[in-house]
Amino acid sequence: MxxxxxxxxxxxxxxxxxxxxxxxxxxxxxxxxxxxxxxxxxxxxxxxxxxxxxxxxxxxxxxxxxxxxxxxxxxxxxxxxxxxxxxxxxxxxxxxxxxxxxxxxxxxxxxxxxxxxxxxxxxxxxxxxxxxxxxxxxxxxxxxRQLNARAFLDPLTGVGNRAFIRRRIEQYMAGAASARVPFAVALMDLDGFKNINDSLGHEFGDALLKEVGARLQDTVRSQQSVARLGGDEFVLMLDGLESEAEAIRILERVIHVCRQPFLLGGCHVRITTSIGLAFSSAASGNVQPESESHWLRRADLAMYEAKALGKNRYCVYSPELDRRLDEQFRIEQSMFEAVQNGEFLLHYQPIVWPATGEVCAVEALMRWDHAGEFIRPDVFIPVAEKNGLIKHLGAWALRCACAQLAAWDAQGLQVGHMSVNVSAVQFLHPGFFESVRNAIQDAGISADRLVLEITESALMTDPKAAEDLLMSLRALGLRFAVDDFGTGYSSLSYLRRFPLSALKVDRSFVADMVDSPHARTIVSAVLSLARELGLVAIAEGVETDAQGELLAAQGCNLVQGWRYARALSPLDFEQALADGRLMLGRDEVFSLQVAG
CATH class of the missing domain: 3.30.450.20 (PAS domain)
Structure with missing residues (x-):
């Protein structure tokens, strides 16, 4: 018309x-x-x-x-x-x-x-x-106008959405060069939100998200913005700040209000939140013309760091987080080729009698030689656990360790038993039992010469499944040691419940025991506990004569560490035995057990 x-x-x-x-x-x-x-x-x-x-x-x-x-x-x-x-x-x-x-x-x-x-x-x-x-x-x-307004709102909570926060950041960045006012982007999510949905249902989960959105809007100042990216992730755009400390004070208030109980369906529900903060001071020239995705990425890195540090807290972004992420990405990409190229290998650290220094066993430790650069296990093992390669690497380590024990037997080198570390991810994998049984059968060794070292956290992730698996492996003849004992679960009921053979005293206690009476008391308590339960006590990380003497005086069964020998390649281990730098002793350690 x-x-x-x-x-x-x-x-x-x-x-x-x-x-x-x-x-x-x-x-x-x-x-x-x-x-x-x-x-x-x-x-x-x-x-x-x-x-x-x-x-x-x-x-x-x-x-x-x-x-x-x-x-x-x-x-x-x-x-x-x-x-x-x-x-x-x-x-x-x-x-x-x-x-x-x-x-x-x-x-x-x-x-x-x-x-x-x-x-x-x-x-x-x-x-x-x-x-x-x-x-x-x-x-x-x-x-x-109404459609445009709705396009920038989260339909569930009524706060802004990602398009809204993108516009807010772009508007700020357009004027940041002249305004020179600090600003920050904070990304948060609710710890354990999935449990709320699974236990109470999505209807209650949605009600919780609405209430969180309302609390956030009440907590931050009017010139600051609240948005929901999706799921249980919220983002705060904090501008008009005087300093990073002011942004942190706001996050502390947010953490406090989120800890207060929520009334959902007549029930009081409590949650916590983890927050990552990406702060930029325009006055110091740190503001750069970057998109909202850059700021959200930095806040996201900081948020996951907060989760890794225990949740219910905030963490401020630093370039170190990017450097660490880049390193992990580089390692992950290199790891796939390394598996194909055979860059992973096993070294063996002797486990000795503290009184004589005679070798009665070895612990297999994985190493990665990447183009002449040795990458530490504490760097690549967590990456392998995340990307799933640990199952492949763990199965390979079992086969290699059992085959090496058989090879030494053939050479007349009677190394008593072989300890192999087991990752929590590997331990919980459905194919773990078969991989262990196949490694023993292929090598042709007796199953009771293989000791699997498992952490407390791996055992307690699913205690019933862990008990069933340990009993099945124990039926084959295998033995088990609790690795890093004393650093995990405070409940000791699993020591009675699981068919364990040994406790390994964590190196952090051993390192401090000479100078710290508290550390000596802890080590003494662990050794006494092992004796009372009929378990073998093995101290790791022994580096000095004083540490070795204290452990021997307190009745520690076995020790290992640089004081006696570093982890050695098979050839170096054999050469050390040939030179007399190491001596093989009788492996009577598990005959000390009262039970198991």
Whole structure:
């Protein structure tokens, strides 16, 4: 209808005081303009209204007589007047039609017009004029505004969404160079939110998210923004800050309010939150023209660091987190090729009698020689656990260790038993039992010569499954040692429940026992506990004579560490035995056990 009415507006209009209005075409065109209900008027080059329909007067809520004594610019809202004046001048100058959406100011309010302007050539003794036609699009503009507003809101919680926070960051970055005001982006998620959904249902989970959104909006200042990225992830855009300390104070308040109980379905539910903060001080020149994805990525790295440090806390981003991530990525990518290229190998650290230093066993330790660079196990093992390669590497280590024990047997080197570390991820894998059994059978060694070292956390992740697996392996003849004892679960009930053979005293206690009475007491308690339970006690990380003497005096069964020997390649181990630097002793350690 709008295009049709605009075309009608170009038809000859009735002349003033009826001179040319007797032409049928002009009267019909003007009648159509009246019927359109739109704004239709003729103005001179300066914008003074020469003619206007009654429908125009009704639309603008002005008397018709008033319109004929004023300028079109007087019925245009102030913010649109300069634009309309420029359109009138341009149309009069080049006679080309113009179109623009403008705001009008009516007699009792205002609205929006889709305004079109066309040049009307003059007739003899009549100067040229301009024809204006405007369709009321106020409702359309309001709907558009509401749709745009909803496009930036999270439909569940009513806070902003990712598009909203992207716009906020882009707006800030556009003015950051001149404003020089610090700002921060904080990314948070709810610790254990999945448990809420699984236990109470998604309906309660949604109610929790709504309440969290409301609490966040109440906690941060009005000029700061809250948005939900999805799931249980929220982001805070903190601007107008004076320092990083001010941002941290806000995060501490957020952590506090999130710890307060939530009432869901008549139940009080408590949660915690982990938050990562990416702070940038414009005053120090640290603000860079980066997208919201860069800031969210930094905050995300810091948030996962907070989770790794125990949750229910915040962590501030630093370039070190990026460096660490890059290193992990590089290691992960190299690891896949390393498996194919055979870059992983096993070294063997002797386990000795503390009184004589005689070797009765060895512990197999995985090493990675990457193009002449030895990558530490504490660096690559966590990466392998995350990407799933640990299952492959663990199975390979078992096969290699058992085969090496058989090879030494064939050479007449009677190394009593072989200890092999087992990752928690590897231990819980469904194929673990088969991989152990196959390694023993393929090597042709007795199963009771293999000792699997398992951490407390691996045992207690799923105690029932762990017990079943240990009992099945014990039926084959294997033995088990608890690695890093004393650093994991405080409950000792598993010592009675599982078929264990040995406890390994963690190196952190051994390192401090000479200078720290508390550490000596802990080591003494662990050794006493092992004796009472009929378990073998093995101390790791022994580096000095004083440590070895203390452990021997307290009745520690076996020791290992640099004081006696580093982890050696098979060839170096054999050479040390040949040179007399190491001596093999009888492996009677497990005959000391009262049970197991």
């Amino acid at each position: 709008t295009s049709f009415a605009y075309d009608v507006a170009l038809a000859p209009e009735p002349a003033e005081r009826g001179t040319a209005g007797d032409r049928p075409a002009g009267r019909e065109a003007w009648a159509l303009l009246e019927a359109s209900g739109a704004l239709a008027m003729r103005v001179d080059i300066q914008g003074r209204i020469l003619q206007a329909t009654e429908a125009t007067a009704d639309l603008l809520v002005y008397p018709h007589e008033y319109l004929l004594r004023t300028s079109v610019l007087d019925v245009i809202a102030p913010e649109s007047r300069d634009s309309v004046a420029a359109l009138l001048q341009a149309c009069a100058r080049d006679r080309a039609a113009r179109r623009e959406r403008v705001r009008f100011a009516g007699g009792i309010g205002g609205g929006w017009l889709d305004l079109r302007i066309a040049h009307q050539p003059g007739e003899p003794n009549t100067p040229p004029s301009l024809l204006l036609f405007g369709h009321d699009v106020t409702d359309w503009v309001e709907n558009e």
